[in-house]
Amino acid sequence: MTADAVLFWSLSIALVMLGLAMGIAAWxxxxxxxxxxxxxxxxxxxxNGMLLILVFNIRAGSQSYFEAALIIGLLGFAATVALAKFLxxxxxxx
Amino acid sequence: xxxxxQLPLWAAWVVTALALAGAGLSLVGAIGLxxxxxxxxxxxxxxxxxxxxxxxxxxxxxxxxxxxxxxxxLRDGLIALFLTLTTPVTLILLARAAVFRDRTEGSEDxxxxxxx
Numbered sequence: 001m002t003a004d005a006v007l008f009w010s011l012s013i014a015l016v017m018l019g020l021a022m023g024i025a026a027w028x029x030x031x032x033x034x035x036x037x038x039x040x041x042x043x044x045x046x047x048n049g050m051l052l053i054l055v056f057n058i059r060a061g062s063q064s065y066f067e068a069a070l071i072i073g074l075l076g077f078a079a080t081v082a083l084a085k086f087l088x089x090x091x092x093x094x
Numbered sequence: 095x096x097x098x099x100q101l102p103l104w105a106a107w108v109v110t111a112l113a114l115a116g117a118g119l120s121l122v123g124a125i126g127l128x129x130x131x132x133x134x135x136x137x138x139x140x141x142x143x144x145x146x147x148x149x150x151x152x153x154x155x156x157x158x159x160x161x162x163x164x165x166x167x168l169r170d171g172l173i174a175l176f177l178t179l180t181t182p183v184t185l186i187l188l189a190r191a192a193v194f195r196d197r198t199e200g201s202e203d204x205x206x207x208x209x210x
Contacts, residue, residue, distance in 0.1 A: 001103075021123070028128070040127065051117065077183075
């Protein structure tokens with residue numbers, strides 16, 4: 001096997017695994033059972049989406065989507081903190 | 095595919111092993127999110143992907159692009175640094191919000207209060 005084929009097939013498997021992890025996180029978002037479970041599912045969803053973009057970058061051999069991964073990491077943090085604050089206080093900015 | 099064919103075969107296998115281990119750990123964390131019974135158990139599971147899984151995938155990316163471009167490319171380290179700083183903050187806030195909600199409702203399933 002060439003280096004090309006090794007990378008292509010194994011990274012495809014890694015992409016499928018991360019996609020499956022995103023699917024499980026989406027299941028948690030939809031079927032809860034409580035609000036904190038849904039927020040935790042969303043946290044997992046964006047994290048695995050970010051890893052998916054990183055693996056896709058390696059598979060494509062270009063850094064085109066690096067900024068996308070970085071922005072998902074940044075905004076996901078802000079979103080989860082805001083939602084946790086909302087669950088605790090009923091308001092985000094008091 | 096791309097010009098990844100320039101990579102030596104051993105490097106392809108190392109990148110592969112790192113990426114697969116990282117993706118596998120993330121999947122294990124997600125399965126934990128699915129199968130564990132209580133919220134306070136579930137909140138631990140995804141951190142497997144957020145710490146070691148993320149570290150391995152970022153390591154694979156750094157190694158791959160460093161070899162491809164012939165110089166040290168540390169851009170992806172930025173993601174690793176940022177996630178390492180933020181993951182504990184987000185999850186402690188979420189866990190505290192869940193504790194607050196459960197205590198307010200008088201639920202039995204709440205960790206003990208250590209301050210009183």
